[in-house]
Amino acid sequence: MQWSKLLSRKRIGSSQEPSTSTVRTDFQRDFDRIVFSSAFRRMQDKTQVFPLSRVDYIRTRLTHSLEASSIGRSLGTLVGEQIIKHHGLEQNEASDFGDICAAACLAHDIGNPPFGHSGEDAIRHWAQTAKYGEPRVAVLSDSEKEDFLNFEGNAQGFRILTRLQNPDNPGGLQLTCATLAAFTKYPRESFLGGSNFGGVSAKKQGFVAEDRERFTEVANEVGLIRRDPSRAIWFRHPLAFLVEAADDISYRVIDIEDGFRLGYFTLDEVMDLFWPILPDRAKQEQRLNRISDDKGRVEFLRAKVINEAIGQAMSCFLDHEEEIMTGKFDAPLLSQVPATESMGRLISVAKDRIYNAQEVVGIQTAGFQVIGELLERFSETLDDIAMHGDKALARSRMTSHLISKQFVGPDNVPSQNLYTRLLRLTDYVAGMTDTYAVSLYKKMTGISLPS
Known part of the structure; x- marks a missing residue:
């Protein structure tokens, strides 16, 4: 790999030329775009370690991401100083390295569902065992199937940055390829046909099947090394x-x-x-x-x-x-x-x-019930409407109004493609805050009714 390509300022989905300004660089703009996104703000009510904590001092995903970003900027800048000296990269500043790392760190948890890592487990559990969800996922194949069986917050984060945030824009937030590649710790799809690749970069998937072409564009632009000619897997940026x-x-x-x-x-x-x-x-x-x-x-x-x-x-x-x-x-x-x-x-x-403290595990266990129930009911609802249209059950038509239109489909009509429907649904549930997920669960199950 070559640093001249690895630091590409080309923006995904945009034909606009990279900025020539040194006052506010493209990588600093990446940082700002993430900060002002609604997905970033939602992390203030997402679990870091202690779910639904009433102690203001305790970190959330938001404060953790800000602190990781500060560390990333320092680490990137220090490394950048030495790389520039060693390779004579006169067109780059050490701050470019720091700004890329800061932006990527800022977004590194942006795809995590409610209830932290147990939320990821809850989505996987639903896809593997739920009465309605399991047989729906089972009919899919290859990466489309594994995207749910091994749901991954890192892959969800790539979707948010490149598709779900600012959905009317091609490329979502239209971040630079350098930032997106540095963000992607696991540059591979979920299904590799039984092939076994070693190393930490192959540990999990970093993008879903629907985003394969988009990440391929990023990888080609920055010059990542492809590990297999027939599989979507690369070595890390x-x-x-x-x-x-x-x-x-x-x-x-x-x-x-x-x-x-x-x-x-x-x-x-x-x-x-x-x-x-x-x-x-x-x-x-x-x-x-x-x-x-x-x-x-x-x-x-x-x-x-x-x-x-x-x-x-x-x-x-x-x-x-x-x-x-x-x-x-x-x-x-x-x-x-x-x-x-x-x-x-x-x-x-x-x-x-x-x-493994009792109060932590207790809430995380409840999170399995909350997330599983939301996925189960919503998937049944969307399937009913997709198959029967206006003749769908009254309950399905009513329940569908609880789902944000962005995650139902164009003109508020669910896709006829099962993979797409399930993907939009996990987009919706994974994007919820802890508090909103609990509140919606209570409403749907009748535990809490409006006064």
Whole structure:
């Protein structure tokens, strides 16, 4: 791969030439377009770790994405400075690398459904086991089938950025190819015909069957390396490794801080987790002792751990740049840094003490019921109208008014294509906030009625 192509400013769906302005670059415009999108705003009411939390301090998907974006900008800019020096990329600024990473990080969770990762599991569970949903999905084939059986928030995010947000625009938000490629951590479709590809970039799918051509256009524009001539699978855009690292650093460290604020960890336990990652402990302890409250001490250590992790991830990327550019390196950066073991311990402890806490699991379990019921009832409704039109059941005609017109079909008529109908439905449900999904579920099941 070549940096001159990887940093392409061509916009998907737009014939407009890239901007020549250095005051507000194309990549900064990408960032702004994401910030002002309704899909981004909805993340303020989507679960990060603690569903439907009443504690204002606790992170949501929105605050997590902003923090990951800040880390991504720092990481990208630091790497960009060295890449420009090494390759003599005079037409680019180090800030271009940082701005691409910042925009991609900002959107990295934009496709996550309600209730966090358990929401993804709930959609998969519906497609695999639901009384009405399972036989409908079962008649599909290849990637169309796997798109639901292995529903993936990353692929949903690509749909939002390139299709669902600003749907009247070809290309949706019309972001640059560089940002879209850096956003796509898993540049592959869901079904690979039984072929087995190694590496982290092949772990999940990054786009659905309907978006295959759109991602192919992105991949060709930035010059990604295709891994199979007959399958839609590529090696990652190099900056996708930095986007992944920024997300990994953010949630590993910050979930511990949130856990402390909610009483899952004591100060001593947090310090025992953070100290092994930091050099010069004696120097840090001197500054720590000047902070009077425990909250401030944890915030200080969190900042120091993030800074150290950024430095290690940057060094790892630069050490492996040549292998990354040829597709020979395909592992998360944080799995190769000196602090790998200590950073991994943050996850294992969080799983034991936070992710599986009774109050967290209880709400996530309820999320399975909420999402499954919405999908089941709406899919039955849309099928009835698609097959019978005006002769559909009165209940179906009435229920259809609860679905936003964008997700029903042109002229509010469901598509005759089953895959398209199911795809529009998962677009609708996945885009809901936690609160809206619960509210709609209550209305549909009669648990809560308007007064």
